Amino acid sequence: MTELHPVEWLGDRVRWINTLKIPWEEEWVEARDYERVAVAIERMEIRGAPAIGVAAAFGVALAALYSGARDVEGLKADVRKAIERLGRTRPTAVNLFWALRRMGRVLEGNYGDTEELRRAIIKEAVRIFEEDVEVNKAIGRVGNEVIEDGDTILTHCNAGALATAGYGTALGVIRAAWESGKKIKVIATETRPVLQGARLTVWELVRDGVPVTLITDNMVGYVMSKGLVNKVFVGADRVLRTGHVINKIGTYTIAVLANRHGVPFYSAAPTSTIDLETPVEEVVIEERNPDEVRRVLGKLLITVPDVPVLNPAFDITPPELVEGIITEKGIARKPYEENIPKLLGKG
Amino acid sequence: MTELHPVEWLGDRVRWINTLKIPWEEEWVEARDYERVAVAIERMEIRGAPAIGVAAAFGVALAALYSGARDVEGLKADVRKAIERLGRTRPTAVNLFWALRRMGRVLEGNYGDTEELRRAIIKEAVRIFEEDVEVNKAIGRVGNEVIEDGDTILTHCNAGALATAGYGTALGVIRAAWESGKKIKVIATETRPVLQGARLTVWELVRDGVPVTLITDNMVGYVMSKGLVNKVFVGADRVLRTGHVINKIGTYTIAVLANRHGVPFYSAAPTSTIDLETPVEEVVIEERNPDEVRRVLGKLLITVPDVPVLNPAFDITPPELVEGIITEKGIARKPYEENIPKLLGKG
Numbered sequence: 001m002t003e004l005h006p007v008e009w010l011g012d013r014v015r016w017i018n019t020l021k022i023p024w025e026e027e028w029v030e031a032r033d034y035e036r037v038a039v040a041i042e043r044m045e046i047r048g049a050p051a052i053g054v055a056a057a058f059g060v061a062l063a064a065l066y067s068g069a070r071d072v073e074g075l076k077a078d079v080r081k082a083i084e085r086l087g088r089t090r091p092t093a094v095n096l097f098w099a100l101r102r103m104g105r106v107l108e109g110n111y112g113d114t115e116e117l118r119r120a121i122i123k124e125a126v127r128i129f130e131e132d133v134e135v136n137k138a139i140g141r142v143g144n145e146v147i148e149d150g151d152t153i154l155t156h157c158n159a160g161a162l163a164t165a166g167y168g169t170a171l172g173v174i175r176a177a178w179e180s181g182k183k184i185k186v187i188a189t190e191t192r193p194v195l196q197g198a199r200l201t202v203w204e205l206v207r208d209g210v211p212v213t214l215i216t217d218n219m220v221g222y223v224m225s226k227g228l229v230n231k232v233f234v235g236a237d238r239v240l241r242t243g244h245v246i247n248k249i250g251t252y253t254i255a256v257l258a259n260r261h262g263v264p265f266y267s268a269a270p271t272s273t274i275d276l277e278t279p280v281e282e283v284v285i286e287e288r289n290p291d292e293v294r295r296v297l298g299k300l301l302i303t304v305p306d307v308p309v310l311n312p313a314f315d316i317t318p319p320e321l322v323e324g325i326i327t328e329k330g331i332a333r334k335p336y337e338e339n340i341p342k343l344l345g346k347g
Numbered sequence: 348m349t350e351l352h353p354v355e356w357l358g359d360r361v362r363w364i365n366t367l368k369i370p371w372e373e374e375w376v377e378a379r380d381y382e383r384v385a386v387a388i389e390r391m392e393i394r395g396a397p398a399i400g401v402a403a404a405f406g407v408a409l410a411a412l413y414s415g416a417r418d419v420e421g422l423k424a425d426v427r428k429a430i431e432r433l434g435r436t437r438p439t440a441v442n443l444f445w446a447l448r449r450m451g452r453v454l455e456g457n458y459g460d461t462e463e464l465r466r467a468i469i470k471e472a473v474r475i476f477e478e479d480v481e482v483n484k485a486i487g488r489v490g491n492e493v494i495e496d497g498d499t500i501l502t503h504c505n506a507g508a509l510a511t512a513g514y515g516t517a518l519g520v521i522r523a524a525w526e527s528g529k530k531i532k533v534i535a536t537e538t539r540p541v542l543q544g545a546r547l548t549v550w551e552l553v554r555d556g557v558p559v560t561l562i563t564d565n566m567v568g569y570v571m572s573k574g575l576v577n578k579v580f581v582g583a584d585r586v587l588r589t590g591h592v593i594n595k596i597g598t599y600t601i602a603v604l605a606n607r608h609g610v611p612f613y614s615a616a617p618t619s620t621i622d623l624e625t626p627v628e629e630v631v632i633e634e635r636n637p638d639e640v641r642r643v644l645g646k647l648l649i650t651v652p653d654v655p656v657l658n659p660a661f662d663i664t665p666p667e668l669v670e671g672i673i674t675e676k677g678i679a680r681k682p683y684e685e686n687i688p689k690l691l692g693k694g
Contacts, residue, residue, distance in 0.1 A: 023651045187657075190640070190649065192539065192563035198641075198650040206651050214656045216539035216640055217565035218597025222662045225599060250565025252572060256607050257600060293537070293563055294545075296643045302537065303545040304370045304553050309561045310534075315569040 004161040004204065005133075007046060007055045009126055012065065014058040018045040019162055023203040032066060034059040034082045041089040041096075048163025049237070050132050050270075053099035056086045057125035060103040064121040067114075075114045076107050079121065098272070099128055132165035135270045138328035139169055140176030143233065143268050146324070146331070147177040151230040152185045154223070154258075157248035158200035159235025159268065169268040170233040171204060173326060178210050186212040187223055191250060193292040193311065220254050224261040232258045236269035236325075238283075241276045243319030243336025246283060249312050255321040264323035271327045271344055286313045351508040351551065352480075354393060354402045356473055359412065361405040365392040366509055370550040379413060381406040381429045388436040388443075395510025396584070397479050397617075400446035403433045404472035407450040411468040414461075422461045423454050426468065445619070446475055479512035482617045485675035486516055487523030490580065490615050493671070493678070494524040498577040499532045501570070501605075504595035505547035506582025506615065516615040517580040518551060520673060525557050533559040534570055538597060540639040540658065567601050571608040579605045583616035583672075585630075588623045590666030590683025593630060596659050602668040611670035618674045618691055633660045 007016045010030070014037055018027040029045065031037055037059035040046050046055045063082030069075040083100050090096055106124045111117040147153070153174055160171035167175060177184050186205055191197035198214055205212040215223060223229055232254060238246040245251065245267045258265040293309040295301050325332040325340065332339045341347045354363045357377070361384055365374040376392065378384055384406035387393050393402045410429030416422040430447050437443055453471045458464040494500070500521055507518035514522060524531050533552055538544035545561055552559040562570060570576055579601060585593040592598065592614045605612040640656040642648050672679040672687065679686045688694040 024648070189565070190539070192537070192565060195649050202650045202654050206654060212654065214640060214650055214654050216596070217563065218536070218539060218600050219657060219659065219662075221600030221603055222596060222659055223657065225662070249563070249569060253565050253568030253600065253604060256568055257603055260603050293561060296647055297649070300643055300647050301371070302542050302644070303549045303561055307549050307553060307559065307561050310566060310570065312566065312569055315566075315572070 003166055004207065005166040006051050006162050007058060007129075007165065009058050009061065009122070009129065014055070014062060016040060016046050016055060017162070019047055019200065020045055022162070023199055032062060034062040034086065037062065038086050038089050041086070048158070049093060049095040050164040051162070052090060052093050053095035054129045054132060054165045056089070056096050057099045057103055057128045059086045060100070061122045061125040064118045069114060072111050072114055072117055075117055079107060080104075102128060129165045133167055135328045136164055136167035136169055136172040137176070139268050139270065139326055140167060140172035142328065142330055143173030143266065143326040144176040144180055146264070146266065147173070147182060147184065147231065149182045150184070151177075151182070152187060152228060154187045154189070154220070154229045154232045154254065155201060156189045156197060156234045156251055156254055157191045158196040158204070160201055160204045162200045162204060163235070168204070169235045169270065171201065173233050173268050174205070174210060175208065178208070184210070186210055187229060188212055188214050189217050189220060189250065189254070190214060191248060192217055195297065196248070217250050217253070220257050224257045224263060229258075229263050232263060232265040234267055236267045236273050237314055239267065239269055239274045239325055239340070240278060240280055240283075241337060241340055242280060243322055243325065243332070243334065243340065244280045245317040245322055245325070246314050247317065249315050252315040252317045255317040259321050265321055266324050266326055267322060268326040271329055274340060274344065276341065276344070276346065280316065283316060285315070287311055288313050350513055351554065352513040353398050353509050354405060354476075354512065356405050356408065356469070356476065361402070361409060363387060363393050363402060364509070366394055366547065367392055369509070370546050379409060381409040381433065384409065385433050385436050388433070395505070396440060396442040397511040398509070399437060399440050400442035401476045401479060401512045403436070403443050404446045404450055404475045406433045407447070408469045408472040411465045416461060419458050419461055419464055422464055426454060427451075449475060476512045480514055482675045483511055483514035483516055483519040484523070486615050486617065486673055487514060487519035489675065489677055490520030490613065490673040491523040491527055493611070493613065494520065494529060494531065494578065496529045497531070498524075498529070499534060499575060501534045501536070501567070501576045501579045501601065502548060503536045503544060503581045503598055503601055504538045505543040505551070507548055507551045509547045509551060510582070515551070516582045516617065518548065520580050520615050521552070521557060522555065525555070531557070533557055534576060535559055535561050536564050536567060536597065536601070537561060538595060539564055542644065543595070564597050564600070567604050571604045571610060576605075576608075576610050579610060579612040581614055583614045583620050584661055586614065586616055586621045586672055586687070587625060587627055587630070588684060588687055589627060590669055590672065590679070590681070590687065591627045592664040592669055592672070593661050594664065596662050599662040599664045602664040606668050612668055613671050613673055614669060615673040618676055621687060621691065623688065623691070623693065627663065630663060632662070634658055635660050
């Protein structure tokens with residue numbers, strides 16, 4: 001099975017898989033127009049913070065490649081226009097702005113001609129892609145150290161190849177264990193309301209041949225009480241200096257159950273996810289569209305049309321429930337306030 | 348708002364609400380033919396153990412009313428045929444067999460003519476109905492004692508009027524508190540895979556004007572950690588002598604979260620639900636159709652078609668997590684092994 005890259009540079013065009021159609025269809029889209037990439041990010045054909053960042057960088061590369069500018073200044077202006085457009089696609093995506101800033105810095109250099117600048121821009125975009133895959137593989141190697149042959153690993157949401165440039169974070173650890181020959185199994189929670197577990201994680205693992213069993217989110221207590229889970233691996237949207245893990249809604253519920261049953265709970269995330277500044281009291285949990293809860297995948301209405309709902313995107317798992325933070329630079333363990341800065345070389 | 352009775356005797360016919368169509372439509376079905384009642388139970392138009400028992404008793408009453416038999420023995424034979432047919436509708440429904448046995452015992456009496464027997468049969472069916480409503484109202488009164496003005500109560504699945512002859516068990520407690528003037532609010536979990544919370548509990552509470560907020564099952568940890576829940580009330584499919592509560596999948600997950608956050612967890616159920624004989628090790632958890640997890644409500648496929656799934660119908664909440672068992676005879680508290688038999692007058 002070839003490695004899955006949800007967004008790729010094909011030399012003269014960008015290719016991505018439309019994650020909205022997974023698992024029903026495997027639709028690959030190709031574009032030479034950066035506007036089409038911007039629309040794909042807006043429509044969430046491309047989702048997951050690192051994948052969005054990579055797609056935006058490739059969008060900038062397309063703008064450079066197909067600009068009709070005759071001189072370096074004209075090309076820089078066209079590229080800046082693309083950066084500005086791509087930056088308006090998802091207002092809260094940290095990786096998006098980080099990737100676009102990196103692309104913008106390429107423009108600060110001196111270039112003899114447009115070809116030289118084009119090559120520099122494309123090279124930087126490809127480097128962002130490659131670095132993300134490398135970081136994920138490093139996370140996989142680090143995480144694999146704590147996995148034993150025969151483990152059953154519970155995972156939530158999709159912290160997989162489909163959310164990144166490839167390989168994934170929590171699923172990267174699972175892939176690394178599987179590739180190293182350990183006979184592991186996975187239990188995937190469906191992850192209401194948007195069902196990333198049922199749709200994406202199951203699809204990825206079936207594609208790779210890793211044994212996976214799907215459960216509803218409320219079966220976590222049941223599988224733990226039956227002794228069916230040895231470890232939990234989830235991703236992270238943000239990790240604080242204190243070791244608080246901010247991740248997809250439902251993560252905290254799983255962490256509490258894991259704690260009760262003595263099952264180690266790990267979060268796998270690149271060090272770029274670590275936020276040393278923000279105190280936990282200042283973390284704002286985004287409330288999403290209530291119809292995500294009232295309907296399933298925008299289609300099937302499952303309740304009284306206007307009933308009030310809660311729809312927090314994330315929850316916060318406190319450090320005492322977290323056995324370790326798996327990063328490309330190693331595992332941070334308690335006390336996090338001491339060990340997380342140390343891992344980053346800022347201790 | 349009139350009281351909701353999902354199954355009712357209208358003097359010469361049975362009327363029920365087709366719960367499969369809730370919340371999309373309010374379809375009331377009327378029948379004079381017991382075969383139609385049997386089919387309604389098989390198709391799960393009527394669901395919930397007490398509601399099924401009542402419906403079956405009314406089915407027997409229809410058989411008696413519309414039998415063409417000229418003498419008592421002929422009428423008894425027709426009624427026995429109906430009991431046999433209704434007994435084949437749901438093989439594991441304890442209340443179904445209990446209600447049909449009660450109806451069968453009516454046949455053991457001596458009757459001067461067919462009219463006398465007909466009247467006795469109809470009277471017994473109506474009594475089964477009335478007793479269920481009375482028991483639920485008594486559960487409501489008992490449970491209301493532990494509810495405080497301003498409480499927010501989290502409930503799971505549907506332990507409401509729609510599962511019984513009327514009023515409900517866990518929702519009976521909520522109704523009693525609301526009717527007594529306490530300003531309470533309810534948080535209802537959607538209850539995957541069959542979504543009884545989103546479909547039925549929300550519908551019932553909106554109908555009665557009780558403020559209700561819907562959440563996905565994996566938001567329980569979030570709402571508890573935010574201090575949004577004061578009490579948990581769920582129903583029970585079975586309560587053991589030891590205080591183990593066997594209830595809809597997801598109940599145990601909620602109980603563990605409640606325990607961590609110091610939120611009292613109650614189960615409300617009639618004493619007929621208490622099983623003094625079976626030890627917890629012998630409780631068998633039924634595995635239901637995997638497509639309930641792979642699809643939503645038999646309609647929308649949400650994952651890879653043949654992925655393995657778990658689909659246990661129930662889970663088991665251990666007594667240390669249960670603050671009390673609310674019954675029509677009072678509240679049983681720890682130690683359950685002592686206090687449950689005492690409550691039943693078997694201590």
